[in-house]
Amino acid sequence: MLTALMPRTNRGRETMMALVFASPWFVGMAVLVVGPFFMALYYSFTDYRIMGDTQWIGLANYRELLEDDRFIKSLKNTAYFTALSIPLSLIASLAVALLVSKPFRGSTLVRTTIYLPSLFGGVFVAALASQVFSGNYGLANRLLAYVHIQGPQWLASPEWSKPTFVILGLWGVGAGMVLFLAALQSVPVHLIEAAIVDGANSLQRFWNVTLPMISPAILFQTILLLIASFQVFTLTYVLTSGGPADSTLFTVYYIYQLSFQKFDMGYASAASWVLLLFTFATTALVLLIGSRYVHYEFDGAN
Amino acid sequence: MQSSPTVSPLSDVVTGNRSRAQRRLRSVGRAFALTVVILLCLLPVWYLLSTSFMTRDQFFQPDVQWYPDPFTLENFRRAFRIVPLDRYAWNTLQIELVVVPATLISASMVAYAFARLRWPGRDKLFLVLLATLMLPPQVTLIPLYVIFRHLGWIDTWIPLMLPAFLGGNPFYIFLIRQFMKGIPAELSDAARLDGAGELRVFWSIILPLCKPVLAAVAIFTFIATWNDFFNPLVYLQSEAKKTFALGLSSFTSQYGTDVTALLAATTLGVLPPILLFAFALRYFVEGITFSGTKG
Numbered sequence: 209m210l211t212a213l214m215p216r217t218n219r220g221r222e223t224m225m226a227l228v229f230a231s232p233w234f235v236g237m238a239v240l241v242v243g244p245f246f247m248a249l250y251y252s253f254t255d256y257r258i259m260g261d262t263q264w265i266g267l268a269n270y271r272e273l274l275e276d277d278r279f280i281k282s283l284k285n286t287a288y289f290t291a292l293s294i295p296l297s298l299i300a301s302l303a304v305a306l307l308v309s310k311p312f313r314g315s316t317l318v319r320t321t322i323y324l325p326s327l328f329g330g331v332f333v334a335a336l337a338s339q340v341f342s343g344n345y346g347l348a349n350r351l352l353a354y355v356h357i358q359g360p361q362w363l364a365s366p367e368w369s370k371p372t373f374v375i376l377g378l379w380g381v382g383a384g385m386v387l388f389l390a391a392l393q394s395v396p397v398h399l400i401e402a403a404i405v406d407g408a409n410s411l412q413r414f415w416n417v418t419l420p421m422i423s424p425a426i427l428f429q430t431i432l433l434l435i436a437s438f439q440v441f442t443l444t445y446v447l448t449s450g451g452p453a454d455s456t457l458f459t460v461y462y463i464y465q466l467s468f469q470k471f472d473m474g475y476a477s478a479a480s481w482v483l484l485l486f487t488f489a490t491t492a493l494v495l496l497i498g499s500r501y502v503h504y505e506f507d508g509a510n
Numbered sequence: 511m512q513s514s515p516t517v518s519p520l521s522d523v524v525t526g527n528r529s530r531a532q533r534r535l536r537s538v539g540r541a542f543a544l545t546v547v548i549l550l551c552l553l554p555v556w557y558l559l560s561t562s563f564m565t566r567d568q569f570f571q572p573d574v575q576w577y578p579d580p581f582t583l584e585n586f587r588r589a590f591r592i593v594p595l596d597r598y599a600w601n602t603l604q605i606e607l608v609v610v611p612a613t614l615i616s617a618s619m620v621a622y623a624f625a626r627l628r629w630p631g632r633d634k635l636f637l638v639l640l641a642t643l644m645l646p647p648q649v650t651l652i653p654l655y656v657i658f659r660h661l662g663w664i665d666t667w668i669p670l671m672l673p674a675f676l677g678g679n680p681f682y683i684f685l686i687r688q689f690m691k692g693i694p695a696e697l698s699d700a701a702r703l704d705g706a707g708e709l710r711v712f713w714s715i716i717l718p719l720c721k722p723v724l725a726a727v728a729i730f731t732f733i734a735t736w737n738d739f740f741n742p743l744v745y746l747q748s749e750a751k752k753t754f755a756l757g758l759s760s761f762t763s764q765y766g767t768d769v770t771a772l773l774a775a776t777t778l779g780v781l782p783p784i785l786l787f788a789f790a791l792r793y794f795v796e797g798i799t800f801s802g803t804k805g
Contacts, residue, residue, distance in 0.1 A: 235676055240673060307547065
């Protein structure tokens with residue numbers, strides 16, 4: 209390497225330049241991430257309502273959260289939604305990726321079509337869903353009526369509201385498909401060939417070769433989905449406002465209500481810290497379980 | 511489904527050595543499954559499009575209405591009368607005009623430091639950068655709101671634009687960094703030996719080679735900004751400043767009954783991302799994900 213031959217003083221200059229180039233990120237980290245992160249922790253120990261003084265009240269917010277039925281309900285709703293949507297999304301996006309992974313006539317068009325719904329922003333999905341899943345005149349129930357099924361009230365029913373959200377999430381299966389397609393294409397052909405030589409049938413090949421080889425992508429996608437589903441907000445805000453009967457009251461929406469409708473910033477900060485800890489704990493658990501099963505062919509050098 | 515243990519040529523990888531009937535059964539099953547998936551993806555899109563051009567009378571017919579008959583633009587006219595969609599669209603475009611270039615420049619600067627310069631702590635800090643991808647944004651939301659409020663920035667576009675100047679989404683920094691690492695070190699070393707400063711190496715040598723990844727980041731940023739709902743909701747208040755996504759939601763709350771106008775407005779709202787994506791499809795990491803030429 210040529211730079212290795214350069215005099216030692218250039219190292220110092222290179223570090224200087226690096227700090228200059230990376231400075232937007234350093235400032236961003238300080239101003240947008242680390243600072244606010246600890247401010248939120250501080251607020252969570254105070255009674256702070258935007259107008260008026262900030263009062264230190266110790267753990268009172270956290271104690272109140274423990275007895276706040278709506279907060280507990282919002283955590284349960286979030287957990288239910290996460291537990292239902294993540295496995296379904298993973299399976300659906302992997303299945304779709306497998307269906308379109310081998311090139312065929314028109315495969316680009318097919319992949320693009322499946323990806324199309326992922327381009328719809330949350331508000332637009334919500335606006336469309338409000339009509340498709342309308343209990344009375346919605347497209348879903350009219351289609352079900354063709355096969356003589358009386359459709360549910362979807363978003364207006366406490367039993368069906370969360371599953372409807374899961375269905376809406378599945379409509380964006382194309383984003384996961386793209387990730388898995390990239391992973392599937394990096395599975396070495398010689399391994400598949402070797403398995404064929406050894407007489408493995410397609411199911412065995414999938415289970416013993418393909419699945420281990422793409423397991424890092426599965427873990428990565430699981431974590432992305434996990435973080436996203438803990439954040440579910442827009443659909444609730446536009447479609448249900450948390451209802452019916454608080455069945456779609458998810459934690460981020462509840463935090464939004466506390467902070468921007470009641471302006472109870474201290475209490476809302478405490479709630480957001482609890483959600484953060486839940487997110488971390490779940491992510492750590494997934495990583496821990498994942499590290500047992502995930503197969504890494506290459507070292508993490510890139 | 512047991513295949514015989516004879517050696518198969520490479521072209522047989524897909525099918526193994528199964529019998530003809532099995533192969534046909536499998537390809538029919540695959541075609542069927544694909545058709546179902548495509549229908550599920552496209553049916554709501556077709557419903558959105560066709561309803562936008564339907565009269566209200568037709569929309570409320572008891573049967574499924576597959577296409578507009580008669581065809582009308584009345585829904586679009588009403589949508590523009592109910593809410594100022596043109597104002598919302600223009601607002602969003604103005605924000606995009608700042609956010610997209612700012613993200614490209616700041617993210618590629620940071621990526622350059624991580625990909626092409628050597629400095630102590632670089633790799634550890636890169637892990638920190640990746641870790642921030644996992645940080646749920648709602649934790650920093652309340653303090654940021656308080657800060658921006660103190661600065662008098664509520665109901666301005668500054669809170670929506672500021673992050674773009676500070677590296678933007680860490681994922682974009684990651685993407686550009688990965689791409690920059692693939693450019694041979696000899697290129698920049700040679701330029702440095704010829705006396706080019708670091709800024710020049712960055713701007714004249716590395717950035718022009720990064721066009722494909724920069725195009726992808728520009729498109730992702732545009733779409734994410736266009737679709738963003740949460741930040742505009744928190745920071746914007748006056749009608750005159752709302753973005754398209756935010757404006758659409760006030761449409762539903764105030765005029766929920768004018769369904770066909772709402773769907774017409776939704777059609778307009780999903781058009782920019784789709785058009786941009788279609789236009790830029792060839793930039794999308796050719797061969798890797800969409801074109802399928804690499805097996």
